[in-house]
Ligand SMILES: Nc1ncnc2c1ncn2[C@@H]1O[C@H](COP(=O)(O)OP(=O)(O)OP(=O)(O)O)[C@@H](O)[C@H]1O
């Protein structure tokens with residue numbers, strides 16, 4: 001990376017106080033769900049917090065749909081690409097949550113699947129270089145599953161601007177020591193602190209009485225965290241209301257604030273805020 005590009009990237013990242021990566025060993029465990037709900041939860045936790053969410057999942061950018069902004073377009077200003085704003089209900093200020101996704105820049109959903117490493121590398125670099133976030137308290141970065149070339153690119157680009165850390169998402173059934181060990185080794189190798197583990201799809205939350213039923217095993221994420229001596233951040237149950245909100249692009253936390261999942265997401269957010277000293 002040339003010095004010119006490096007200094008442009010550093011300048012871009014300098015207006016962002018906290019950067020958090022969200023990782024998972026495999027696809028479909030709820031990494032984008034955790035990224036999206038964490039971004040919502042942080043933005044809702046205080047009126048003066050401004051949050052951005054960056055979707056770098058080149059082969060399956062799902063965040064815009066979850067946020068209900070997949071039909072929006074990205075505009076450019078003299079400073080670069082302007083992230084799409086997400087309106088929170090009952091809020092006059094629509095400047096508290098915004099999103100930039102690689103999905104906004106693809107002509108078709110199949111576009112990126114055929115890209116080779118160097119093209120993905122330059123796309124991610126350009127993406128970080130040209131997005132104009134303005135001042136942000138936190139940027140949540142949703143990455144592709146596994147530890148691919150895209151992660152290495154991202155970590156190299158972010159190295160100088162020192163990300164606060166990574167959250168590892170897993171499921172009780174998918175708790176594979178090997179998968180999570182790979183994620184932890186990856187973070188250690190690149191000097192990214194692990195903020196903790198979230199166990200998603202942990203039991204089933206009844207939409208009628210909020211009772212959690214453990215259909216499969218549960219607690220694997222906690223054991224794993226103990227084993228690796230990292231923080232256990234919490235466990236989110238399978239919640240049909242969460243799935244349908246994300247499907248319809250609705251704000252789950254504001255739609256079902258009393259649900260067990262919303263409460264757990266709030267606890268997880270509070271632990272992360274404490275950890276990165278965003279209080
Ligand atoms: N706790 C949950 N309760 C109900 N549905 C969930 C939960 N977590 C995730 N889902 C749903 O499961 C599907 C996969 O979740 P998500 O897209 O967040 O996974 P992912 O790990 O980001 O997948 P990939 O990396 O393959 O894109 C989505 O339809 C999402 O709404």
Ligand code: SF4
Nearest residue numbers: 206207208209210211
């Ligand atoms: S958990 Fe309670 S409300 Fe939900 S289906 Fe079972 S008995 Fe009914």
